[in-house]
Amino acid sequence: MPRFTPLLLGLELSGTGTHPASWRRADSRAEELFTPGYWVDALRAADSAGIDLAFISDSYAVRTGSGRIEPGATGQPDAGVLGGLDAVAIAARVAAVTERIGLLPQAPVTHTEPFHLSKAVASLDFASLGRAGWEVTVAGDGEAKLFGRKPEQDARDRWHEADEAIEVVRRLWDSWEDDAEIRDAPTGRFIDRDKLHYIDFAGDNFSVKGPSITPRPPQGQPLVAVRAADTPAARVAVHRADIVRIAAADLATAAAVRTELRTAAAAAGRDPQQLRVLLDIDIHLAGTADAAAGEVAELEDWFATPAPATVFHIGTAVELNELLRQVEIDCAADGVVLRPLALPAVLEHLPLITPPTPGNATPDALVPGLRGRLGLPRPANRYATA
Numbered sequence: 001m002p003r004f005t006p007l008l009l010g011l012e013l014s015g016t017g018t019h020p021a022s023w024r025r026a027d028s029r030a031e032e033l034f035t036p037g038y039w040v041d042a043l044r045a046a047d048s049a050g051i052d053l054a055f056i057s058d059s060y061a062v063r064t065g066s067g068r069i070e071p072g073a074t075g076q077p078d079a080g081v082l083g084g085l086d087a088v089a090i091a092a093r094v095a096a097v098t099e100r101i102g103l104l105p106q107a108p109v110t111h112t113e114p115f116h117l118s119k120a121v122a123s124l125d126f127a128s129l130g131r132a133g134w135e136v137t138v139a140g141d142g143e144a145k146l147f148g149r150k151p152e153q154d155a156r157d158r159w160h161e162a163d164e165a166i167e168v169v170r171r172l173w174d175s176w177e178d179d180a181e182i183r184d185a186p187t188g189r190f191i192d193r194d195k196l197h198y199i200d201f202a203g204d205n206f207s208v209k210g211p212s213i214t215p216r217p218p219q220g221q222p223l224v225a226v227r228a229a230d231t232p233a234a235r236v237a238v239h240r241a242d243i244v245r246i247a248a249a250d251l252a253t254a255a256a257v258r259t260e261l262r263t264a265a266a267a268a269g270r271d272p273q274q275l276r277v278l279l280d281i282d283i284h285l286a287g288t289a290d291a292a293a294g295e296v297a298e299l300e301d302w303f304a305t306p307a308p309a310t311v312f313h314i315g316t317a318v319e320l321n322e323l324l325r326q327v328e329i330d331c332a333a334d335g336v337v338l339r340p341l342a343l344p345a346v347l348e349h350l351p352l353i354t355p356p357t358p359g360n361a362t363p364d365a366l367v368p369g370l371r372g373r374l375g376l377p378r379p380a381n382r383y384a385t386a
Contacts, residue, residue, distance in 0.1 A: 008335025130369025175211030
């Protein structure tokens with residue numbers, strides 16, 4: 001049986017930071033945002049600091065300080081980062097220059113074929129030697145116009161489509177048995193065709209025969225993460241996800257949500273102990289609490305944002321460590337996802353963050369890759385026969 005893990009530490013990398021005015025800071029490196037060096041430096045710093053999971057943001061929409069730009073919109077954006085690089089491509093670029101950190105790019109499913117996503121994430125798992133995951137997202141309002149492929153969907157339909165997409169992707173990951181590659185030179189057979197399987201999926205949104213063109217990933221099944229931001233997303237999360245991201249106004253609420261999610265997972269026939277619930281924490285770090293507060297005030301002067309409905313920390317890394325200990329004491333989550341308001345400003349303080357690591361809470365050394373670190377088993381192939 002997999003063993004419990006220490007409090008997991010995740011980091012969300014969203015442009016120059018989650019605050020729409022973060023690019024205006026002198027240390028933002030906004031001019032490098034579309035270069036590989038920016039992302040390599042950020043993810044190597046997170047890797048060296050012992051961060052377990054990197055969530056790399058992505059979206060189809062162009063973002064401004066006031067939200068998203070819909071197609072055909074006019075006028076000058078008031079603040080924020082315009083555009084972004086593909087998150088899966090970023091993860092692939094940094095896979096070779098990082099050693100330990102899990103790489104979970106966001107990849108929207110609403111206008112993307114699951115066959116392509118399956119191949120991309122499986123390839124990332126090979127490139128990272130078993131450190132890949134996928135944060136499932138859906139398109140926002142107005143984004144259907146960018147593609148012209150189908151009409152706008154409501155949240156319920158988007159997440160129903162996402163539910164089917166996850167099932168297709170998982171089946172495709174299993175469509176090659178682990179020992180399907182035989183590379184038998186005397187007979188000229190590279191693959192044992194009996195160990196490749198049609199998935200024969202037919203749903204409301206997809207009809208996919210398979211198999212994949214990519215072998216089964218090193219982890220068998222790369223980790224799937226879903227942010228339970230609303231009821232349709234939460235329903236998919238408890239049925240499909242290995243990692244569920246939540247937001248809460250305080251730790252007591254987070255603990256209650258974690259319990260609800262695990263109870264729902266058990267009702268869905270899953271082992272709730274194999275569900276990792278991570279609490280989002282918006283942060284800004286500086287050398288002193290006063291300095292951190294002053295820097296956030298400057299961001300708000302540039303562009304005011306609504307108060308977040310999530311746990312928030314503005315202060316020092318030492319004070320953040322105290323909050324992390326409290327998360328564990330209150331059983332508020334299995335880990336956290338730190339969401340820097342200004343990413344480069346936080347990176348220099350990451351080495352000072354020390355999550356609790358109880359002596360009896362160790363990853364499963366028998367399972368390689370990211371799954372082993374999270375104490376999750378390597379799934380059996382659903383199509384393999386004895």
